[in-house]
Structures are given as structure tokens and as C-alpha cells.
Amino acid sequence: MGAGHHHQLYLAGDSVVHRLPPQCKLLAVAAFAIVVVATPRERFWAFGLYAVLLAGVAVAARVPLTYVLRRMAVELPFVLFAFLIPVIGMGERTTVLGVSLSVAGLWAGWNILAKATLGVVASILLAATTEPRVILIGAQRLRLPSLLVQIAMFMLRYMDVIMDEMRRMRVARESRGFEARNFRHIPVIARSAGALFIRSYERGERVHLAMLSRGYSGRMPMMDEISGSVGQWATALALPAVALAVLGLSL
Amino acid sequence: MKGFVVHVPDGFFNAAVSVSAGAVAAAGLAVCLRGARRELDDRTAPMAGLVAAFIFAVQMLNFPVAAGTSGHLLGGALAAILVGPYTGVLCMAVVLLVQCVFFADGGLTALGINITIMGIVTVVVGWGVFRLVARLTKSRGGVTAAAFVAALVSVPSAALVFSALFWVGGTAPIEVSAVAIAMGGVHVLIGIGEAVITALTVGAVLAVRPDLVYGARGLTRSLVLRGADGTIAGEPVTVAAEETAPARASVKPFLLVGLGLTLLLAGIVSFFASSSPDGLEAVAENKGFLGQATGHVFGRWALADYGEVGGIPVGIAGIIGVGLVLLIAGGVAYAARSRAKVRV
Amino acid sequence: MNSLEVNRLAYAYPDGTQALFGVDFAIRRGERVALLGPNGAGKTTLVMHLNGILTAGHGSVSVAGTPVRKDTLKEIRQRVGLVFQDPDDQLFMPTVRDDVAFGPANSGVAGEELERAVKGALERVGMLEVIDRPPHHLSFGQRRRVAVATVLAMEPEILVLDEPSSNLDPAARRELAEILRSLDVTVLMVTHDLPYALELCERSLILSDGVIVADGPTRELLADSELLARHRLELPYGFAIPAAAE
Numbered sequence: 001m002g003a004g005h006h007h008q009l010y011l012a013g014d015s016v017v018h019r020l021p022p023q024c025k026l027l028a029v030a031a032f033a034i035v036v037v038a039t040p041r042e043r044f045w046a047f048g049l050y051a052v053l054l055a056g057v058a059v060a061a062r063v064p065l066t067y068v069l070r071r072m073a074v075e076l077p078f079v080l081f082a083f084l085i086p087v088i089g090m091g092e093r094t095t096v097l098g099v100s101l102s103v104a105g106l107w108a109g110w111n112i113l114a115k116a117t118l119g120v121v122a123s124i125l126l127a128a129t130t131e132p133r134v135i136l137i138g139a140q141r142l143r144l145p146s147l148l149v150q151i152a153m154f155m156l157r158y159m160d161v162i163m164d165e166m167r168r169m170r171v172a173r174e175s176r177g178f179e180a181r182n183f184r185h186i187p188v189i190a191r192s193a194g195a196l197f198i199r200s201y202e203r204g205e206r207v208h209l210a211m212l213s214r215g216y217s218g219r220m221p222m223m224d225e226i227s228g229s230v231g232q233w234a235t236a237l238a239l240p241a242v243a244l245a246v247l248g249l250s251l
Numbered sequence: 252m253k254g255f256v257v258h259v260p261d262g263f264f265n266a267a268v269s270v271s272a273g274a275v276a277a278a279g280l281a282v283c284l285r286g287a288r289r290e291l292d293d294r295t296a297p298m299a300g301l302v303a304a305f306i307f308a309v310q311m312l313n314f315p316v317a318a319g320t321s322g323h324l325l326g327g328a329l330a331a332i333l334v335g336p337y338t339g340v341l342c343m344a345v346v347l348l349v350q351c352v353f354f355a356d357g358g359l360t361a362l363g364i365n366i367t368i369m370g371i372v373t374v375v376v377g378w379g380v381f382r383l384v385a386r387l388t389k390s391r392g393g394v395t396a397a398a399f400v401a402a403l404v405s406v407p408s409a410a411l412v413f414s415a416l417f418w419v420g421g422t423a424p425i426e427v428s429a430v431a432i433a434m435g436g437v438h439v440l441i442g443i444g445e446a447v448i449t450a451l452t453v454g455a456v457l458a459v460r461p462d463l464v465y466g467a468r469g470l471t472r473s474l475v476l477r478g479a480d481g482t483i484a485g486e487p488v489t490v491a492a493e494e495t496a497p498a499r500a501s502v503k504p505f506l507l508v509g510l511g512l513t514l515l516l517a518g519i520v521s522f523f524a525s526s527s528p529d530g531l532e533a534v535a536e537n538k539g540f541l542g543q544a545t546g547h548v549f550g551r552w553a554l555a556d557y558g559e560v561g562g563i564p565v566g567i568a569g570i571i572g573v574g575l576v577l578l579i580a581g582g583v584a585y586a587a588r589s590r591a592k593v594r595v
Numbered sequence: 596m597n598s599l600e601v602n603r604l605a606y607a608y609p610d611g612t613q614a615l616f617g618v619d620f621a622i623r624r625g626e627r628v629a630l631l632g633p634n635g636a637g638k639t640t641l642v643m644h645l646n647g648i649l650t651a652g653h654g655s656v657s658v659a660g661t662p663v664r665k666d667t668l669k670e671i672r673q674r675v676g677l678v679f680q681d682p683d684d685q686l687f688m689p690t691v692r693d694d695v696a697f698g699p700a701n702s703g704v705a706g707e708e709l710e711r712a713v714k715g716a717l718e719r720v721g722m723l724e725v726i727d728r729p730p731h732h733l734s735f736g737q738r739r740r741v742a743v744a745t746v747l748a749m750e751p752e753i754l755v756l757d758e759p760s761s762n763l764d765p766a767a768r769r770e771l772a773e774i775l776r777s778l779d780v781t782v783l784m785v786t787h788d789l790p791y792a793l794e795l796c797e798r799s800l801i802l803s804d805g806v807i808v809a810d811g812p813t814r815e816l817l818a819d820s821e822l823l824a825r826h827r828l829e830l831p832y833g834f835a836i837p838a839a840a841e
Contacts, residue, residue: 008353009353009354009355026352029359030359030360033261033358033359033360034266034360036261036262037261037262037265037266037269037358037360038266071355074258074354074355074356075260078259078260078263085423085424085425088425088429089423089424089425090424090425090426091424102424104424105423105424105425107424108422108423108424109423111262111422112260112262112263112422112423113262114262115260115261115262115358116260116261116262116263116358118261119260119261119262119358119359119360120260120261120355120358122359123351123352123355123358123359124355126352126355127352127353127354127355132353135352135353139352145280145281145284147284147287147288147295147296148280148284148341148344148345148348150296150300151295151296151299151300151303151341151342151345152300152303152345152348152349153296153300154296154297154299154300154301154303154304155300155301155303155304155307155345155346155349156349156353157300158300158301158304159304159307159308161304162301162304162305162307162308163308163311166308166309166311166312180313180314180315183315183447185315186314186315186447186448186451187451189312189313189314189315189448190314190448190451190452190454190455191451191455192312193309193312193324193448193452193455194451194452194453194454194455194456194458194459195455195459196305196308196309197302197305197309197333197452197456197463198456198459198460198463200301200302200304200305200308201298201301201302201305201333201334201460201463203301204294204297204298204300204301204302205294205298207297207301208293208294208297208298211297216293217293218292218293220296
């Protein structure tokens with residue numbers, strides 16, 4: 001788990017990319033990721049073109065490069081793993097800078113590195129240009145089960161509230177001189193986790209009561225609808241379409 | 252090595268496995284959406300949403316292991332025990348979904364794999380084991396012990412499924428046996444940490460609000476009417492048990508679902524394992540690029556020569572690993588049982 | 596005509612704790628009444644009965660003559676507007692607009708009419724400018740006012756507020772009081788903030804240990820220091836009940 005989880009990725013703006021309907025963007029990013037994953041790893045130039053495509057999107061969305069780079073930290077553990085593969089990989093070996101490396105391992109490491117990076121950057125661009133609640137509307141438009149979308153909606157709404165509660169509990173522990181140093185302190189942390197669960201659960205019950213009090217009877221009234229025009233769909237799907245063309249050329 | 256505590260990114264598994272796991276995840280979610288609705292009714296969305304937020308938060312909680320190092324919770328078994336298997340799977344899946352789409356953590360094409368391994372496998376295995384052990388010991392201590400065993404088994408199980416998927420469609424040329432042993436070994440250790448934390452957390456909730464732990468709901472007492480001066484007025488009134496208390500999910504349908512998912516997964520796995528490399532790779536191979544270098548990466552290499560690691564055939568190593576976990580699990584269950592007997 | 600009637604109401608939680616032991620009172624239409632009581636007196640439990648969230652273990656509740664029952668729940672919940680103590684519990688939707696729209700949308704209001712209801716309710720609490728903001732970006736006082744708006748949008752017969760002044764700074768407290776006074780609805784205000792009750796409500800009830808132990812003009816109840824002390828209620832330090840003539 002990266003520590004940067006609770007930082008929302010959304011970057012307010014009013015670019016072409018920001019204005020695209022969420023369902024178009026979601027579908028575009030998913031299709032793009034599939035095309036990338038399906039690309040044979042020997043086509044270096046294809047991956048280069050994909051990167052150029054994403055850079056184009058980033059420029060259009062006015063998302064700074066440094067922002068994207070900083071947010072790529074989530075990928076780090078797998079990058080390390082990607083560098084490890086050639087060392088522990090099997091098969092024919094070659095020597096690079098005096099280190100014996102597996103050829104297949106080098107290919108695999110490159111493969112994971114390239115595809116994972118492109119995938120992460122595409123996801124970052126999506127999250128940076130689309131408000132979380134708007135992404136949910138898009139997901140609903142794409143026929144994701146509405147119950148699942150609602151659960152995600154409540155989770156996003158209360159994530160910060162619960163993280164705040166967790167932080168307050170930690171401050172309370174530390175202000176009484178407690179600091180978790182070794183496994184003997186696990187019971188104390190576990191009690192906090194238990195208390196956090198009880199609070200979350202009870203809040204869930206209260207939220208449900210608040211919903212009932214305002215006439216909820218099992219169905220959420222529809223959140224505002226955003227429909228995409230043909231032009232918007234075409235704009236959004238241009239990304240995976242161009243990527244697909246690149247893939248076609250590379251085969 | 253942190254194992255799959257880190258979410259699998261795009262490109263780690265080949266397209267065929269990613270898509271198959273996506274289908275498994277979708278089927279599993281469909282089952283759980285129905286199941287959760289049966290248990291929680293119209294409370295499903297807010298309750299599962301809040302519990303998902305809790306899981307998300309608790310995954311970030313640092314548990315000290317030894318000087319300087321700390322562990323994290325996966326939370327699958329914990330979710331299963333606290334809110335039940337169906338809601339547990341939903342919560343885990345939504346956490347992964349949110350981490351993937353809103354925080355770019357975990358590849359979009361690997362979402363199915365992440366949900367299958369960290370959502371479905373940990374919860375289903377955790378719940379199944381929990382019910383089996385909890386059935387032996389009908390006491391509060393028994394529930395805690397069962398939570399320990401469930402969490403302990405759930406983590407290496409997920410690691411084994413990861414290894415199986417890797418065997419079929421991993422993109423890295425590493426001995427599957429090495430992966431299985433490394434993953435299995437590391438995750439037995441991670442599992443112990445998960446088990447300690449899960450058991451203690453469940454114990455902490457049990458101590459304060461036992462009614463919140465799924466399947467251990469309280470009973471109602473009779474009501475007393477009191478006058479303004481404090482005297483007890485009239486006859487005590489008894490009320491029927493609250494209808495909100497959900498029926499305990501029996502272990503059987505869940506084991507069946509688990510078994511079904513396992514079979515489905517196994518079917519897909521063997522299908523792809525037996526078939527030739529997937530389409531695009533085959534095309535690339537024909538063009539001669541893959542040639543000598545990576546010809547045996549997909550499917551075939553895995554079947555070809557995954558003989559031994561340190562002189563121990565992989566099959567035996569696997570069996571030893573699983574046996575070890577079962578032994579520890581059995582020991583704890585037995586200890587809890589005899590402790591419960593002493594208490595009574 | 597009574598907006599609210601509660602008769603011999605008793606209730607125990609599923610874990611066995613009994614919170615209400617036979618509560619009796621009635622509120623006439625247009626009244627503003629305070630329900631006072633120390634922590635743990637059963638105030639919140641009582642509130643949960645007023646719109647049928649909890650079902651009476653014994654006794655009855657009726658709103659504008661309609662008894663609270665399973666088959667009347669929909670109507671009851673539209674007529675009783677409950678404002679929760681923690682606005683975070685009440686504001687569960689992604690934006691203020693969605694949140695205020697939730698109630699009316701559930702009772703079938705849509706389109707232009709829904710938009711009018713949402714804006715009208717926000718205007719009454721002076722929060723129209725935050726309509727597109729997510730609730731968790733608002734200050735606590737703003738959130739409480741929006742919470743009142745979510746309920747007003749349903750045009751309730753009676754507004755029930757659970758600890759409306761808790762966690763508010765003095766300015767937010769005064770603003771909320773002004774808003775509540777400007778509303779033309781029956782109000783039941785559940786609180787242990789005695790000066791706030793005196794400021795807003797002519798009449799008060801005291802709930803202690805699950806029963807109503809006093810019912811009368813707020814001024815008289817608060818002047819009876821022995822009564823207050825018996826039920827763990829206290830006026831803040833230095834606070835004196837102003838003379839009767841205003």
C-alpha cells in the first residue's frame with residue numbers, strides 16, 4: 001500500500017479532456033489499456049507512440065508532467081520487481097555491464113515496465129481530469145451494477161471522515177505517550193482498529209436511518225445524467241482508436 | 252518482497268488470464284451482490300460503503316512487527332468475519348475498484364485478477380475456514396481463534412492462486428515453482444501477521460459490541476414500563492425478536508459457491524494451459540521475433556521444465572507448504588477448543 | 596390540532612438495554628418545543644420513534660393524526676423532518692444539490708419542480724451559494740444548515756432537531772437560531788443546551804431515565820434549580836433566567 005492513497009488525484013480544470021463525459025473517458029482508458037497490454041513487447045516503437053499519445057492527452061488536459069510523475073509512485077514496487085526479473089529469470093543468459101542476466105527476463109522486465117507505466121499514466125490522467133463523483137456517474141452510464149456504484153459512492157463520501165477518525169485516535173494514543181514500536185503493541189492498535197470498525201458500522205447505520213428519514217425505500221434517485229454527444233465520443237475514443245491502429249501496424 | 256499486497260499492474264499477466272479473471276470476478280460479484288442484498292436489504296449500499304471505507308483505512312494502519320518494520324492488513328478474512336462473506340467480497344472489491352480507478356493503483360486490465368485474488372479468494376477461504384473452526388468451538392474465545400485460523404489460511408491461499416495464475420499467464424520467465432515457494436513462504440509469514448491482527452481486532456469488537464460481529468447477534472429482553480416517579484408500572488411486555496437480525500448464512504451455500512468458483516478458475520486455467528500461446532504472441536512468434544529468446548515463456552515453458560527447486564520437486568514443496576499451514580491452523584483450533592472446554 | 600402525539604412509548608434495543616419506559620406528550624401545530632434531558636436520557640431513541648425508524652415496543656406515536664405504522668411510513672417520513680446530530684450522517688450524497696434533492700426525489704418530485712424545491716430549501720437556510728459543493732468541503736456550521744435544508748425540501752409538518760447547537764461556534768449558533776425562528780413549521784428541538792432552548796422555545800419537556808418528568812413553560816422549568824439538578828441539567832456558569840417581562 002502506498003502512503004499516497006488518500007490524496008485525491010483530481011486536478012480541477014476546464015480543458016477539452018475535463019469536459020468530456022465520464023463514460024467516454026472511462027471506456028477510452030479501458031480500451032487503451034487493453035490495446036497496450038495486447039501489444040507484443042518487441043515493438044519498442046509502438047510503446048513509444050503510445051507514450052506520445054498519452055503525452056498529447058496530458059498537454060490537452062493541461063496536467064503538468066511533474067504531477068503525473070509524482071503520482072506514479074504507486075507503481076514503484078512493481079518497477080523494482082521488473083528490474084529483479086532479469087536477475088532471477090531462467091533460460092539463455094547474456095552479460096550486461098558485467099552482470100549475467102536472463103534474456104527472457106530482460107524481455108519480461110521491459111514488458112511489465114512498459115505496459116504497467118502506460119496503464120498507470122492513463123489511469124492518472126483519467127482521475128486527474130474527472131471528479132470522483134463524475135466518474136461514478138460514468139460508471140453508472142456504462143451499466144456497472146448500480147448497487148456497486150452506490151457502495152463506491154458511499155465509500156468515497158466517508159473515506160475522509162473515517163481517515164480523520166483514525167487520525168484522531170492515533171493522536172489520542174500518542175498524546176498519552178503510546179508509540180507502536182514492536183509486536184507487543186499490536187493489541188493496542190488492534191483495539192483501535194476494532195473501535196474504528198464499530199464507529200464505521202454505526203455510522204453506516206445512522207446514514208441508513210438518515211436515508212430512511214427522507215423517504216429512501218431501496219432505490220437511489222438517479223444522480224444527474226450526463227450524456228455524451230457523438231463528437232465527444234469520437235474525441236474520447238480517438239485515443240484507443242489511434243492506439244489500435246498502432247497495434248495493427250505493429251503486427 | 253511484499254508479495255501481492257501491492258496491486259498487480261497492467262502487463263503482469265497476459266491478456267487471456269486477465270480477461271478470464273475478469274469474468275470470474277464479475278461472476279463472483281454478481282453472486283455477492285445478490286447475497287448481500289438478501290442479508291442487508293436496503294441497507295446494503297450505505298453499510299457496505301462504510302465498511303469498505305473502514306477496510307480502506309485499516310489497510311493503511313501500520314502494525315509494528317519488529318524494530319523499524321511494520322505490516323499491513325489485507326482485510327479479506329477480517330471483512331468476511333465482521334460483515335459476512337457476501338458483503339465482505341463487495342467491500343474488498345469496491346476498495347480495489349476505487350484504488351484502481353480513483354488512485355491509479357493496480358492496472359485497469361488487472362482489476363479482475365486483483366479482485367479475484369484479494370477480494371474473492373481471501374474472503375471465501377477466510378469465511379469457509381472460519382465457519383469450520385467456529386463450529387467446533389461455540390464460545391467467544393472460539394470465534395477469536397477461528398478468526399486467527401481463517402486469516403492465517405486466507406493469505407497463503409491467495410498466494411497460491413496468484414502462483415497458479417502466474418503459471419498459466421505470467422509474463423515473466425521465472426520458475427513457477429520458485430514463484431509458488433517464494434509467494435507461499437512469504438505469505439505464510441504475512442498470514443501469521445494477518446492472523447494475529449485479525450484475531451485481535453475481531454476480539455476487540457467482540458468485547459464491546461458482540462452484536463456487530465456477523466453471525467453473533469444479540470437477543471432481546473422484555474420491556475419494563477416505569478412511571479415518572481420511577482415505580483414500575485404494569486406488566487412487563489415482551490417483544491418478538493427484532494426482524495433486523497439477519498439469518499445466519501449457513502456455511503454450505505458458501506462452500507458451494509467457493510467450490511464453483513474454484514472449478515471455474517481451474518477450468519479456465521487448464522484450458523489456457525493446454526492451448527498454444529495466445530493469439531498475439533503467436534503472431535509475434537510467427538514473425539520470428541520471439542524466436543529463440545522467449546519461445547517457451549507462455550504455457551509451454553511452464554509445463555516443460557518446472558522440475559525442482561533445491562532438490563525438492565515443486566509438487567511436494569507445495570504439499571509441504573499447505574500441510575504446514577493446515578497443521579498450524581489445526582493446532583490453534585485444537586488449543587481454542589480445549590480452552591473453551593476448560594472455561595465451561 | 597396536534598402535530599405530534601406520543602402515548603406510553605417504551606422501547607428496548609436489540610442488545611437488551613431499555614431506553615424508554617413510557618413516554619407521554621403532545622405538541623400542537625405551530626409550537627416550538629424543546630425536549631431537554633441529560634446524556635443517556637433516551638432523547639435520541641425517542642427521536643428515532645417519531646418517524647418510524649424504530650418501532651415502538653409498546654405505546655404509540657402519531658403525526659397530525661396519522662399513527663406511525665408500517666403501512667403509513669412513507670407518509671410519516673415525509674411529514675416528520677429529522678435533522679441528525681452529526682451532519683456528516685445526514686449529508687451522504689456527493690454534492691449539496693444531490694443531497695437536498697434526495698428527499699423530494701424519493702417522493703416522486705422531478706425536473707423543474709425538484710430544482711425549485713432544492714433551491715427554495717437552500718435559500719431558506721442561506722446556503723444557496725454552496726449548491727454545487729461536496730458536503731465535506733463545508734464548515735461544520737454550513738453543514739448543519741444544509742442538513743436543515745435537506746429536510747425543509749420535503750416540506751415537513753414538524754421539524755425535529757437532534758442537538759442543533761452542538762459543535763457550533765457562537766456566530767453559527769446565532770445564525771441557526773435566526774433561521775429556525777424564521778421557519779413557519781412546528782419544531783421539536785432535542786437538546787441539553789438550556790439557554791438555546793430558552794432562546795427558541797416557549798415550552799419545554801424534560802426527559803429523564805426514559806420518562807417525561809416535567810412539561811411546562813421553558814422559563815419556569817429552567818428557574819426550578821432543584822428540578823434541573825435532579826435530572827443532571829445545569830445552566831451554564833453565570834447564566835441567569837432573565838426577568839419574565841420582555
